[in-house]
Amino acid sequence: MNRDLAFPPGFQWGVAVAAHQVEGGNRNNDWWAWEQQPGRIHQGQRSGRACNWWEEAEADLDRAAGLHLNSLRLSVEWSRIEPQPGHFEQRALQRYQQILQGLQQRGLEPMVTLHHFSSPLWLAEQGGWENPETIDRFARFVGHTVEALKPHCRCWCTINEPNVYGYMGYLEGVFPPGKSDPAAGMRVIRHLLQGHAAAYRQIHDLQPEARVGLAHNMRILDPARPDAPLDRWAARLLDHVYNQAILNSLTSGRWSPPLGWGPVPGLAQTLDWIGLNYYTRDLVAFDPGQPLCVRRFHAEGAELLDGGYGEFYPLGLYRCLLRLAELGLPMYVSENGLPDDNDDQRPRYILAHLVQLWRAIQQGCAVRGYYHWTLADNFEWAEGWKLRFGLIELDPKSQERRPRPSAALYGQIATQNAVSVAQIERHAPGLSGETTLP
Numbered sequence: 001m002n003r004d005l006a007f008p009p010g011f012q013w014g015v016a017v018a019a020h021q022v023e024g025g026n027r028n029n030d031w032w033a034w035e036q037q038p039g040r041i042h043q044g045q046r047s048g049r050a051c052n053w054w055e056e057a058e059a060d061l062d063r064a065a066g067l068h069l070n071s072l073r074l075s076v077e078w079s080r081i082e083p084q085p086g087h088f089e090q091r092a093l094q095r096y097q098q099i100l101q102g103l104q105q106r107g108l109e110p111m112v113t114l115h116h117f118s119s120p121l122w123l124a125e126q127g128g129w130e131n132p133e134t135i136d137r138f139a140r141f142v143g144h145t146v147e148a149l150k151p152h153c154r155c156w157c158t159i160n161e162p163n164v165y166g167y168m169g170y171l172e173g174v175f176p177p178g179k180s181d182p183a184a185g186m187r188v189i190r191h192l193l194q195g196h197a198a199a200y201r202q203i204h205d206l207q208p209e210a211r212v213g214l215a216h217n218m219r220i221l222d223p224a225r226p227d228a229p230l231d232r233w234a235a236r237l238l239d240h241v242y243n244q245a246i247l248n249s250l251t252s253g254r255w256s257p258p259l260g261w262g263p264v265p266g267l268a269q270t271l272d273w274i275g276l277n278y279y280t281r282d283l284v285a286f287d288p289g290q291p292l293c294v295r296r297f298h299a300e301g302a303e304l305l306d307g308g309y310g311e312f313y314p315l316g317l318y319r320c321l322l323r324l325a326e327l328g329l330p331m332y333v334s335e336n337g338l339p340d341d342n343d344d345q346r347p348r349y350i351l352a353h354l355v356q357l358w359r360a361i362q363q364g365c366a367v368r369g370y371y372h373w374t375l376a377d378n379f380e381w382a383e384g385w386k387l388r389f390g391l392i393e394l395d396p397k398s399q400e401r402r403p404r405p406s407a408a409l410y411g412q413i414a415t416q417n418a419v420s421v422a423q424i425e426r427h428a429p430g431l432s433g434e435t436t437l438p
């Protein structure tokens with residue numbers, strides 16, 4: 001009997017990237033400006049040439065195709081396409097057309113994200129996503145972009161991770177604009193969701209066959225002491241605020257507190273699919289000394305990921321997918337990965353997460369594809385070049401690349417459209433015991 005874990009026919013195996021993290025030379029956005037400020041980025045590092053995609057994305061597309069992937073998630077950079085308000089740069093759109101044609105030629109089905117954290121400087125100067133006018137400006141940008149790129153793309157991701165954007169930029173203050181203002185954070189997330197809804201309509205007007213969704217970051221937030229009612233309360237509160245309020249708002253068309261109250265015209269029914277970006281989990285304890293009376297930490301004795309990134313917790317992928325399945329929509333794992341310079345955890349991480357993904361599919365979850373974050377090490381926002389998420393190691397100075405062993409492993413999985421028992425036995429012995437293999 002073949003005990004390999006087969007994925008559905010046509011399953012999309014991809015990698016995910018974002019414009020500012022790979023293109024290089026994005027001088028006209030808020031992130032570039034942020035990188036010039038002392039103390040903002042790990043060791044004062046900068047995106048610089050990043051992975052040199054603006055010049056040479058094709059070289060990495062060859063590498064992705066060489067791994068037998070059949071899909072790729074990338075984003076477009078608003079500040080290149082609309083460098084000044086209302087001025088749309090045809091050369092930038094042509095370059096994106098060329099990149100998307102490059103995907104097509106290599107058998108890589110594109111998923112294009114329209115907003116992945118970075119914004120044009122002119123927009124940031126006018127208040128960015130705090131300003132309600134940004135909703136219409138985004139829709140206008142989306143209209144021009146989709147009109148130009150629709151011959152080459154049908155699967156659109158409007159916005160990447162509204163919760164991370166709001167949290168990092170407006171609570172933690174580690175992304176631009178570096179604020180610590182919860183009310184502004186909630187306003188920003190509301191505007192992002194309204195921007196999503198406006199983009200959804202705009203795209204469908206221009207391309208009726210488009211499939212439009214959004215990438216939602218979910219963390220597992222478990223009570224530190226499951227039998228302590230206050231820990232359970234704290235975990236539920238945080239889970240609602242971080243994971244659930246956005247989903248409730250999108251599905252019901254009413255703001256779910258703390259985002260706001262009351263109906264949101266046009267928000268319901270604006271998802272053709274939902275993307276899950278899953279990385280890790282936290283434990284949550286009630287702690288009156290902390291904001292919201294909530295403290296987050298890693299489980300004692302848990303296997304941790306590099307650079308304090310979090311806990312190695314593959315079951316979380318299964319739990320998130322089962323939860324998202326309640327929306328009744330097709331799903332993608334639009335990001336999943338880990339920082340791991342020497343690749344000592346990545347092969348096992350990939351296999352363990354794919355086993356959980358496979359289990360979720362067996363349970364009836366309509367998952368259409370998996371995008372590993374990421375192809376080659378890229379500029380990891382405030383962490384600079386410290387966290388190495390790539391299947392391929394990159395030296396940003398010389399631009400030299402060296403595939404890590406997990407690149408070949410992931411390539412084999414994509415080729416087989418299955419995880420084999422032999423791969424598990426070789427790279428993740430013991431894994432079969434933790435999960436129910438057929």
Ligand code: FCB
Nearest residue numbers: 018160161164217373380
């Ligand atoms: C996600 C972001 C992506 C990358 C990964 C590691 O939250 O969407 O750009 O930074 O984390």
